[in-house]
Amino acid sequence: MxxxxxxxxxxxxxxxxxxxxxxxxxxxxxxxxxxxxxxxxFRHLYRGAEYKVNLLPxxxxxxxxxxxxxxxxxxxxxxxxxxxxxxxGKIFVYDVEDAVRIRTGEHGQDAL
Amino acid sequence: MYLSDLIxxxxxxxxxxxxxxxxxxxxxxxFLVYFMQAGFAMVETGFTRAKNAGNIIMKNMMDFVxxxxxxxxxxxxxxxxxxxxxxxxxxFFSPMQLADGDGYFNGLPLGVFMIFHTVFCATxxxxxxxxxxERTKFMSYLIYSAAISxxxxxxxxxxIWGGGWLSGMGFHDxxxxxxxxxxxxxxxxxxxxxxxxxxxxxxxxGAVNAIPGHNxxxxxxxxxxxxxxxxxxxxxxxxxxxTNVGDIAMTTNLAAAAATxxxxxxxxxxxxxxxxxxxxxxxxAGLVAITAGCDVVSNWAAxxxxxxxxxxxxxxxxxxxxxxKIDDPVGAIGVHxxxxxxxxxxxxxxSPECSLVTQIIGVGSVLAYVLVLAVIIxxxxxxxxxxxxxxxEEREGLDLHEHGAPxxxxxxLHRDR
Numbered sequence: 436m437x438x439x440x441x442x443x444x445x446x447x448x449x450x451x452x453x454x455x456x457x458x459x460x461x462x463x464x465x466x467x468x469x470x471x472x473x474x475x476x477f478r479h480l481y482r483g484a485e486y487k488v489n490l491l492p493x494x495x496x497x498x499x500x501x502x503x504x505x506x507x508x509x510x511x512x513x514x515x516x517x518x519x520x521x522x523x524g525k526i527f528v529y530d531v532e533d534a535v536r537i538r539t540g541e542h543g544q545d546a547l
Numbered sequence: 548m549y550l551s552d553l554i555x556x557x558x559x560x561x562x563x564x565x566x567x568x569x570x571x572x573x574x575x576x577x578f579l580v581y582f583m584q585a586g587f588a589m590v591e592t593g594f595t596r597a598k599n600a601g602n603i604i605m606k607n608m609m610d611f612v613x614x615x616x617x618x619x620x621x622x623x624x625x626x627x628x629x630x631x632x633x634x635x636x637x638x639f640f641s642p643m644q645l646a647d648g649d650g651y652f653n654g655l656p657l658g659v660f661m662i663f664h665t666v667f668c669a670t671x672x673x674x675x676x677x678x679x680x681e682r683t684k685f686m687s688y689l690i691y692s693a694a695i696s697x698x699x700x701x702x703x704x705x706x707i708w709g710g711g712w713l714s715g716m717g718f719h720d721x722x723x724x725x726x727x728x729x730x731x732x733x734x735x736x737x738x739x740x741x742x743x744x745x746x747x748x749x750x751x752x753g754a755v756n757a758i759p760g761h762n763x764x765x766x767x768x769x770x771x772x773x774x775x776x777x778x779x780x781x782x783x784x785x786x787x788x789x790t791n792v793g794d795i796a797m798t799t800n801l802a803a804a805a806a807t808x809x810x811x812x813x814x815x816x817x818x819x820x821x822x823x824x825x826x827x828x829x830x831x832a833g834l835v836a837i838t839a840g841c842d843v844v845s846n847w848a849a850x851x852x853x854x855x856x857x858x859x860x861x862x863x864x865x866x867x868x869x870x871x872k873i874d875d876p877v878g879a880i881g882v883h884x885x886x887x888x889x890x891x892x893x894x895x896x897x898s899p900e901c902s903l904v905t906q907i908i909g910v911g912s913v914l915a916y917v918l919v920l921a922v923i924i925x926x927x928x929x930x931x932x933x934x935x936x937x938x939x940e941e942r943e944g945l946d947l948h949e950h951g952a953p954x955x956x957x958x959x960l961h962r963d964r
Contacts, residue, residue, distance in 0.1 A: 482757065484757035
């Protein structure tokens with residue numbers, strides 16, 4: 436099992452949901468976050484003085500899926516969500532040791 | 548006394564009618580100028596950070612409160628208590644005694660005259676709170692606020708409007724570019740300089756950091772309110788229902804509009820994009836500049852005055868910020884100090900009945916007096932009570948430390964330290 440942490444621009448959420456709904460992902464956790472990457476935000480002028488805006492709003496979308504679904508989702512996100520500009524986001528992949536369905540007590544992939 | 552009472556007491560109908568319509572008009576002006584306090588409060592809170600919003604509101608409220616009380620007790624006497632060249636000498640703590648036998652003063656019932664001038668005094672005082680925002684100890688600000696309504700505004704006000712030496716010379720400041728705005732702006736200059744910049748405003752090498760305001764819509768609301776109330780400020784200064792109030796409104800409006808447009812264009816060219824807060828400052832710059840001569844300059848002159856104000860305010864604000872390294876969060880020094888000065892002098896150029904030399908003398912003398920007094924007052928406050936809030940207070944926000952509660956209690960704001 437893999438956990439996918441997908442960091443995207445907020446306006447890409449609907450596109451991402453289409454991908455996730457079409458895949459075997461059974462659930463999703465979405466968090467509002469602020470952050471920056473290599474670009475370190477961008478620079479603005481306010482009354483003639485420069486200031487750095489390096490807390491940009493993003494969404495972190497997490498989902499736990501089996502390995503095959505994980506690579507399917509990754510391929511689809513890279514193909515459909517990307518715009519080619521900086522700020523498209525990142526996907527981080529983690530190994531998941533176990534998952535438990537609280538209602539029934541099932542473990543492992545049966546819990547997804 | 549109502550109209551019928553005035554007639555019964557022997558006044559001619561025409562005179563009584565004129566008196567009461569003048570009273571009505573002046574009161575309307577006074578109410579509008581009162582509401583400028585709301586305008587200033589919104590501009591200042593919008594252009595500063597959320598963690599200090601409550602403090603800004605308190606400073607603005609207390610400017611009006613202390614101004615009302617001290618102008619009543621002392622300031623009115625200094626400004627209008629006699630024809631001495633420098634200050635008035637009677638009416639202290641009982642300005643009501645300055646009225647003539649029928650209760651009039653300068654052609655109006657004393658109360659009408661007094662409330663009108665009270666709100667003008669409070670306008671001058673509240674200009675300073677913006678320049679000194681976000682790092683002034685609240686108690687120290689209260690002391691200064693009382694002081695300006697006693698020692699500064701009424702004295703120069705006496706010279707200009709109260710029968711003092713400048714009015715005798717023909718110095719023309721119809722609604723207060725100098726008396727109200729330059730006075731406030733120069734106090735702002737002294738205060739902000741002695742106070743020092745906000746933490747984080749300037750780097751050690753002198754580089755300037757922007758500290759953006761937290762709510763530009765509130766700032767814009769403030770400017771809309773001020774523009775609206777300025778019709779009371781300028782047109783109301785006729786203190787009478789006269790046929791020229793529309794002309795005054797036209798020059799006021801044209802100057803404000805021209806200045807806004809000029810500031811917009813300057814920032815668009817200079818920064819690549821039209822800057823919202825600077826454009827808003829432009830409106831105020833035009834309003835301040837036209838205030839001296841709104842009754843005597845032509846509409847075209849008003850446009851020119853506005854354009855000059857709009858251009859200059861951007862340049863002056865940047866000069867103060869980047870060259871003088873005086874931190875003025877709202878641009879009060881440029882808007883009120885410089886444009887008040889410039890507008891008064893331009894009145895001498897654009898109005899045939901005004902003398903440029905007299906305008907310059909008036910502006911120069913008021914500038915010198917106010918600067919000296921303000922420096923003294925702020926220095927004394929600084930050396931005794933201390934002018935500046937502590938570092939922890941400033942970093943965590945004056946709302947929390949000076950007032951015990953944030954203005955925006957349940958919002959999780961980005962804490963910029």
